[in-house]
Amino acid sequence: MAARTGAPARPRTQIFLASTLYGAATLAAALDTDRFAPAARRLLLVSNNAATPETSTPLDRMPGFERLRGRFDGVLSWNETISPFHPGGWSPRSDDVPLWERHLRLLWDLGEDPVELVVESVQVHPALALAQLFPDAPVDVYADGLMSYGPTRSKLDPLVGTRIRRLLHLDLVPGLKPLLLTEFGVPSETVSADAFRAVLDELAGVPGVPALGDVPEGAALLLGQYLSALGILTPEEEEELHARMLRGVASRGHTEVVFKPHPSAPARWSRSLEREAERLGVALTVLDVPVLAEVLYRRTRPALVVGCFSTALLTASAFYGLPTARTGTALLLERLTPYQNSNRIPVTLVDALVPDLADGPGAHPAPTHLNGLVGAVGYAMQNQIYPDLRPVAERYLAAHLNERTRRYFKRRRLTALALPGALPSQLSFIPRNAAVRRVARRARAMQRRLKKRAAFG
Numbered sequence: 001m002a003a004r005t006g007a008p009a010r011p012r013t014q015i016f017l018a019s020t021l022y023g024a025a026t027l028a029a030a031l032d033t034d035r036f037a038p039a040a041r042r043l044l045l046v047s048n049n050a051a052t053p054e055t056s057t058p059l060d061r062m063p064g065f066e067r068l069r070g071r072f073d074g075v076l077s078w079n080e081t082i083s084p085f086h087p088g089g090w091s092p093r094s095d096d097v098p099l100w101e102r103h104l105r106l107l108w109d110l111g112e113d114p115v116e117l118v119v120e121s122v123q124v125h126p127a128l129a130l131a132q133l134f135p136d137a138p139v140d141v142y143a144d145g146l147m148s149y150g151p152t153r154s155k156l157d158p159l160v161g162t163r164i165r166r167l168l169h170l171d172l173v174p175g176l177k178p179l180l181l182t183e184f185g186v187p188s189e190t191v192s193a194d195a196f197r198a199v200l201d202e203l204a205g206v207p208g209v210p211a212l213g214d215v216p217e218g219a220a221l222l223l224g225q226y227l228s229a230l231g232i233l234t235p236e237e238e239e240e241l242h243a244r245m246l247r248g249v250a251s252r253g254h255t256e257v258v259f260k261p262h263p264s265a266p267a268r269w270s271r272s273l274e275r276e277a278e279r280l281g282v283a284l285t286v287l288d289v290p291v292l293a294e295v296l297y298r299r300t301r302p303a304l305v306v307g308c309f310s311t312a313l314l315t316a317s318a319f320y321g322l323p324t325a326r327t328g329t330a331l332l333l334e335r336l337t338p339y340q341n342s343n344r345i346p347v348t349l350v351d352a353l354v355p356d357l358a359d360g361p362g363a364h365p366a367p368t369h370l371n372g373l374v375g376a377v378g379y380a381m382q383n384q385i386y387p388d389l390r391p392v393a394e395r396y397l398a399a400h401l402n403e404r405t406r407r408y409f410k411r412r413r414l415t416a417l418a419l420p421g422a423l424p425s426q427l428s429f430i431p432r433n434a435a436v437r438r439v440a441r442r443a444r445a446m447q448r449r450l451k452k453r454a455a456f457g
Contacts, residue, residue, distance in 0.1 A: 011040030017119040019047045021059045026144040029195035047078040047087045047126045064203035087126040131160045142168040145311040148178040150345030151382040172314040179378045204298040217300045219256035220249040223307035226262035241328045243276045245306045248357035250280045258285045309350040325357040339413045340381045372396035
């Protein structure tokens with residue numbers, strides 16, 4: 001019997017997964033500019049990925065979220081759905097996927113309707129787990145940070161990768177195309193900067209956002225990141241990094257400074273910074289309320305924004321026209337391990353694009369041929385996933401590897417991949433010689449100590 005034609009299509013449900021208010025704002029901007037097709041229902045699935053979710057505030061309870069809620073037909077909790085498991089560590093067993101999909105369709109009242117997924121960081125959980133639980137659903141990926149410009153951090157299951165239709169991202173570095181997911185031919189689309197700023201204006205102007213009456217306008221703003229939690233710096237080194245930011249802005253003549261610590265950072269860091277500010281004669285305001293850096297840009301127009309490699313440095317310059325400065329990136333480029341660490345591209349971009357705080361006002365980084373640099377670093381990070389980038393890496397390294405750009409590459413990595421800048425072939429016996437290896441290890445340890453002193457001295 002011939003199939004019926006003209007039967008009405010079943011209504012679609014779009015599920016948007018978000019873990020941060022910044023990410024939810026990005027989704028709101030995309031929705032406001034019609035970047036998603038119409039759907040019968042749009043559900044926001046909130047995931048709290050903090051190490052201890054019970055002690056942190058999920059994004060749907062943060063000040064200002066109510067202004068975003070109206071763009072969705074319902075708000076769901078991923079943490080409650082998979083309790084007592086942690087969102088970052090749970091994934092379904094393959095044999096249990098049909099059972100879990102039936103469970104979620106009942107729990108979320110999806111029925112048999114087609115589902116579309118919009119997720120962040122699809123290489124890792126919880127986004128990867130959600131994509132696995134709806135194996136027939138098409139997937140859109142959105143990225144709100146600098147990692148979208150780097151390679152996919154690990155080989156993605158083709159059963160997921162081939163379902164991804166596009167990558168939505170903020171145009172933080174105009175002219176630079178993201179590498180993320182290009183191994184599957186996924187096209188990238190930008191989210192309107194004007195729409196994003198309009199959403200942030202909404203967040204900045206609502207009564208629910210914490211009052212910022214004590215925050216001085218036109219002060220220097222320091223951004224904390226809590227890098228010690230990632231194992232990149234020790235707590236003492238990160239504390240010193242903040243002090244170095246303060247000393248740097250004080251040396252530029254700023255007498256009013258605002259410090260925005262990471263929400264999970266220990267309170268003692270703020271107290272030690274207050275003591276340093278007193279010594280320097282600087283009026284320091286420490287923000288102890290959860291607020292996006294972009295809300296501060298909108299409300300207080302900082303005279304200077306200083307950080308290490310925060311995405312907020314790029315939003316400050318690209319979206320708000322604020323002067324920025326960075327510090328500590330050279331140390332981080334040395335410390336990031338393994339070379340494939342997904343933070344490498346964000347650190348590289350900030351180091352290449354943002355002036356060093358130590359260079360003083362008006363300084364600008366020298367041109368680094370950004371597309372070639374990102375292609376070369378991306379290939380060195382994930383050569384097996386992106387073999388087509390090898391010619392890009394060879395051309396860039398042959399033409400532009402110098403004292404300034406060598407910090408972005410490890411000589412051992414270049415040697416392993418037989419790229420320009422590798423160890424000379426006559427020295428290739430060194431890795432196999434135990435005695436030479438011991439001497440080299442001692443020399444590298446001494447070099448690291450000297451660099452550490454120089455970085456924080």
